[in-house]
Each structure stands twice: as structure tokens, then as C-alpha cells.
Amino acid sequence: MTCRIVIGGFLHETNTFAPSRADWAAFNRGETFPAFVRGQAMVERLSAGNIPIGGFMRAARERGWTLIPSCWAGATPSAHVTRDAFERLAGVICDDVRDAQGADTLDAVYLDLHGAAVAEHHDDAEGELLSRIRALVGPRVAIVASLDLHANVTPRMLDAADALVAYRTYPHVDMADTGQRAARLLERRLARGEREAMHALRVPFLLPLNVQTTMAEPAAAIYRALEALDATHDVVLSFAMGFPAADIAACGPVVWAHGEAAETAVRQLHARIVEPRSQWRLDVLAPRPAVARALAIAAGAMRPVVIADTQDNPGAGADSNTTGMLHALIAEGAGRRFPQQVALGLLWDPAAATAAHAAGVGATLSLSLGAAVPTFTGARSDAPLRGDFRVHALSDGHVALKGPMAMEPSVELGPTACLEIDGVLVVVASAKTQMLDRELFRCVGVDPERMKILVNKSSVHFRADFAPIAEAILVAKAAGPMAADPADLPWRKLPADIARRP
Incomplete structure (x- = not known):
């Protein structure tokens, strides 16, 4: 399947209660994440790493897709992303999408996102970015994004994108695998010619970070159940456990799926997550x-x-x-x-x-x-x-x-x-x-x-x-x-x- 895809990334996990903000310099320091990179240099630097966009690029090459690199940037988690930093990054990505459209037929946009970014002027930073891209490309062009397991997934994000998929491990050792799952979702979307059915449910409570580890129960068993439901229903499920330090209306865990049986699969997994609540008990010491x-x-x-x-x-x-x-x-x-x-x-x-x-x-x-x-x-x-x-x-x-x-x-x-x-x-x-x-x-x-x-x-x-x-x-x-x-x-x-x- 031949197609042209703009690719890029914007990663920030925002703790709105933290002391330091993420300015433009933070996205260029290369501490927790690789520093800001644009164009072909992004492909050369990130294609081999354990990072979602690396996994996506490897999957795209196997499928013969043509990639049009925009930019990729991540900053160490902190308080809000400054207006200046967000507008610079969003501006680069949107300009590159606009240019790619003008040059030839554009089939898709893939973004490597975190899903828990809060900007000074947009509580839902990823929803804002995805919506701007959707306004540029219209309904025909597919938009797919990978997300961190700690994403605070908003209705606006789910509405603007054709498909979203989140990590399934914490510690995050499946980042590249998640990029490959995003490629499979894009392949399904392109073959179908329209969006697959999607269903989402919010979990009615916040989950402390320390109980979210998939190296222990209950999360380990829940993600095993997620994979079994994927296979049973031919869907792609995600359970983003949320980043519980972002004072926004959409903070918290969300379960969603893409596929004809999405609602059935989501309801079954949601029931496993919410009961009993005692399974998520936090054990900490002074x-x-x-x-x-x-x-x-x-x-x-x-x-x-x-x-x-x-x-x-x-x-x-x-x-x-x-x-x-x-x-x-x-x-x-x-x-x-x-x-x-x-x-x-x-x-x-x-x-x-x-x-x-x-x-x-x-x-x-x-x-x-x-x-x-x-x-x-x-x-x-x-x-x-x-x-x-x-x-x-x-x-x-x-x-x-x-x-x-x-x-x-x-x-x-x-x-x-x-x-x-x-x-x-x-x-x-x-x-x-x-x-x-x-x-x-x-x-x-x-x-x-x-x-x-x-x-x-x-x-x-x-x-x-x-x-x-x-x-x-x-x-x-x-x-x-x-x-x-x-x-x-x-x-x-x-x-x-x-x-x-x-």
C-alpha cells in the first residue's frame, strides 16, 4: 500500500502543581528526551531507538510508505508548557502538514504524543494540536497518534484523531512496539477508507502513579486481559491510566478501543478495572x-x-x-x-x-x-x-x-x-x-x-x-x-x- 505520511512528535507530561515550566529551551536540552530535531535529521536520529516514532518508522519502511518528517521534541516533565514553546512546536508541525498537502496527495499524519501535556493557554494541548491538524487536512486524511500510558485522554483528542493507541507497560519498555501498533491501526484505517468504530469510557477515580506499575498486580493482570480481549474481538484496546497531577477537567484514566466490537471490549475491560477498587490500594511509608x-x-x-x-x-x-x-x-x-x-x-x-x-x-x-x-x-x-x-x-x-x-x-x-x-x-x-x-x-x-x-x-x-x-x-x-x-x-x-x- 503506497501512501504519503507526515510524521512528528510532541512529548510533555505536565504536573500543573510543579515549580518549573517547560519553555522552548527545555525542549532543546535533551535531558529525559532527545533534544528538538527536525526533518531528515529526525529520521536518522530516532528511527532505531526504543521510542514510538522509531517503531512507527520501522513499520512504515516494511510497508513501503513514504514518510515526510516534520519535527520531534520532548521536555523533562514539569509544570505547564509555555505558550511560546507550544506555539513554536505546533506551528512547525502544522506548517509541514500544510506544505505536504500542497506538494502532492497526503494520505495520513502520524504523531508521537504523550497525551498529558498542559500548555499555559490550552489545558488540552494534544487535543488542540490534533484539532489544528484536522482543520488543515479535512476528514479524508487519516490522523493516528501513539500515547503514553499516563495520557489524560480527552474527548477532543478522540474526536480529532482517527485512531489513538497507548503504551501497555509501566515502566515503559514497549514504546517502539506502540509505534508499530499505531502503524497497524493506520493500515486498518487506510484499507477501510474510513474510521473504524470507537468507544471510550472514563474510570471514575484517579490512580496513584505507584500503583500503576505493570510489573505487579493488579495492572499486570488487567493488561493481560486487555490483550486477550484484543484477540477475542479483533479490536485494538488501550487503557491510559492517566497522569494524576494535572489539574484539568479531563484528568484521569480512560479505556477505549477501535474496531467493530469496540463497545463490548471496552465495557468488559472497564468492569475489570473499576471493581474491586481496593485492588488499587497505595502502600507508602514516611x-x-x-x-x-x-x-x-x-x-x-x-x-x-x-x-x-x-x-x-x-x-x-x-x-x-x-x-x-x-x-x-x-x-x-x-x-x-x-x-x-x-x-x-x-x-x-x-x-x-x-x-x-x-x-x-x-x-x-x-x-x-x-x-x-x-x-x-x-x-x-x-x-x-x-x-x-x-x-x-x-x-x-x-x-x-x-x-x-x-x-x-x-x-x-x-x-x-x-x-x-x-x-x-x-x-x-x-x-x-x-x-x-x-x-x-x-x-x-x-x-x-x-x-x-x-x-x-x-x-x-x-x-x-x-x-x-x-x-x-x-x-x-x-x-x-x-x-x-x-x-x-x-x-x-x-x-x-x-x-x-x-
Whole structure:
């Protein structure tokens, strides 16, 4: 089947309660995501990676489709996308769609989207972008998009696109597979000549991020059921569990499907999700109890205990610079109990990393590490940790990634240091990246497998690479910008019929 397709991408997960916004520079830094790229350079850079647009491009080549690259950009999760950044990105994509239409017959548009972006001037950023493209191309041209599992899917998104499909894993190890599923949906749409039937239902409660992992129940069983229903009904189902920190009317989980039996399949999966609600119970610990439990487990374990510092997860809008878990480690004497076998990372503090590089390995520095940042409660997080830190190791921050969450072969952290205080090792970086790959510890001489306790600034993505080596995984609720429990947030726009917790 010969067809011409404009392809592009816009990815941002917006925590409207977070302290920092995503401006144009954020989409050009290349921290969590590859930096802004346009045209043929996008094809060359992204076609081989574990990323939806990479999977789509590989599937398109197999089908002989002609791809017309626009641009692709993603920014580290944060507060709102600025008006300037959104309009620049939307403008490039819409201009390229318009040009492609004028050059020849355009058959389709594929977009690699997140689905939970909120701009300063549009609560439904993806719905706005898809609607602008639909207005340009009319009803004949197919529009298909892939979405993150945490998408807050809106009626406007479902109406503007011919088909949407979401990841089925968290940690997200099926990103490229999702791009390939988008290609299959596009193939079905082109063969049919019109949209397939679609049905969607909202889940009437928010799901905390930490219970969304598909490496544990109930999510694991629900996605197995989703795949079985796909096969039984010849549909393509998606269950986007939502990003529960976006104060918009459409925040929350949604189930939808494309295909003749879409309504039947959606109703069956929806029923499995909503009952019993108790299956989604959140289990979190305060900082010092989390460390105390980790110490008790570690005493008789041969493998590390991993603690998720979930409320400072830079993959969910935090800045990865709070110190609540670090204070707890010191207060509980973790480093004295297990000297140089307790590590925390990544802590974003460019000034501390620069000072460590200037001093050199072996030097002792008097530092104020981390920051007290505004949180969703209106209060600030724990005070910086002041003390004398020994420079344990240094790195230029160029890290080759080896874990299953890697979008690209490497990441740039900038000047990076391992600082030691009271026997605790702290990996301090100059860029914000969540701790989702063991190499991010290893780059400064911290061997994760040899540690007794690891504190990871992440919510769930770390599980992909750390669960295989962990004796136990605990979730800690230290003060930070990303609420572990959505019910803690000061909602204004969430509809009254959507419960803030299961």
C-alpha cells in the first residue's frame, strides 16, 4: 500500500502543581528526551531507538510508505508548557502538514504524543494540536497518534484523531512496539477508507502513579486481559491510566478501543478495572520508617533494598533536588551501619557538582546540598543538607545506558560527582534525569549490586533495571512536588464525579 505520511512528535507530561515550566529551551536540552530535531535529521536520529516514532518508522519502511518528517521534541516533565514553546512546536508541525498537502496527495499524519501535556493557554494541548491538524487536512486524511500510558485522554483528542493507541507497560519498555501498533491501526484505517468504530469510557477515580506499575498486580493482570480481549474481538484496546497531577477537567484514566466490537471490549475491560477498587490500594511509608524498614531487611539480605523517593521524581514534574530522604538516611544512621553501601541518586545540584570538580577527588567540601522547594501543600520541602562532604568520585556525565528504559544509547548529565557524608553516597548531577538505569550510579563508581540500600529519585521506571537486583522495593513519601496520593493535591478543575483516590 503506497501512501504519503507526515510524521512528528510532541512529548510533555505536565504536573500543573510543579515549580518549573517547560519553555522552548527545555525542549532543546535533551535531558529525559532527545533534544528538538527536525526533518531528515529526525529520521536518522530516532528511527532505531526504543521510542514510538522509531517503531512507527520501522513499520512504515516494511510497508513501503513514504514518510515526510516534520519535527520531534520532548521536555523533562514539569509544570505547564509555555505558550511560546507550544506555539513554536505546533506551528512547525502544522506548517509541514500544510506544505505536504500542497506538494502532492497526503494520505495520513502520524504523531508521537504523550497525551498529558498542559500548555499555559490550552489545558488540552494534544487535543488542540490534533484539532489544528484536522482543520488543515479535512476528514479524508487519516490522523493516528501513539500515547503514553499516563495520557489524560480527552474527548477532543478522540474526536480529532482517527485512531489513538497507548503504551501497555509501566515502566515503559514497549514504546517502539506502540509505534508499530499505531502503524497497524493506520493500515486498518487506510484499507477501510474510513474510521473504524470507537468507544471510550472514563474510570471514575484517579490512580496513584505507584500503583500503576505493570510489573505487579493488579495492572499486570488487567493488561493481560486487555490483550486477550484484543484477540477475542479483533479490536485494538488501550487503557491510559492517566497522569494524576494535572489539574484539568479531563484528568484521569480512560479505556477505549477501535474496531467493530469496540463497545463490548471496552465495557468488559472497564468492569475489570473499576471493581474491586481496593485492588488499587497505595502502600507508602514516611521517610524515616522507610529507612528503618530498609535497614532491617538489608541486615539479612545479599541484595540491595531499593527505596523510591517518589515525590521528587523528575520524571513526573519534580526537580530531583529535595533532601527528605537524605535527612532520613543520616538520622537513621544508615551510612554508619553500612559505610559506603548506602547511595542516593540522582540529586540535581549543578553548583555542588561544579564545586566538587573544582576541588577534586579526595577533597572535603562544606556544602549546602539540595534545595527546599515549593510543594503541592503550599509548604516547602526539607531544608538543604549542610555538612562536610568528601568527593568520592567524579564524572563528565556522559553515561552509556544499558537498561531497558533507554530511549537513546547515552545521556548527558553534565559535571557529576559522588559525594560522601556519614557513610552515605550521594550522586549529584548537573542535569535532571530520574534514576532509571544502573549506569547512572555506576558512572561515579557506585556499584548498585554491592549496595545495601539504594534510594532512587523515581516512581516506577527504575523497576525495569533495578527490580532484577533488588531484595525488596519500598516506596517513600518524602516532601516534594509530585504527590504520591492524588487526594493530597489542591484540585480546582477536577470534576466532582471523579474520586481523588480509588
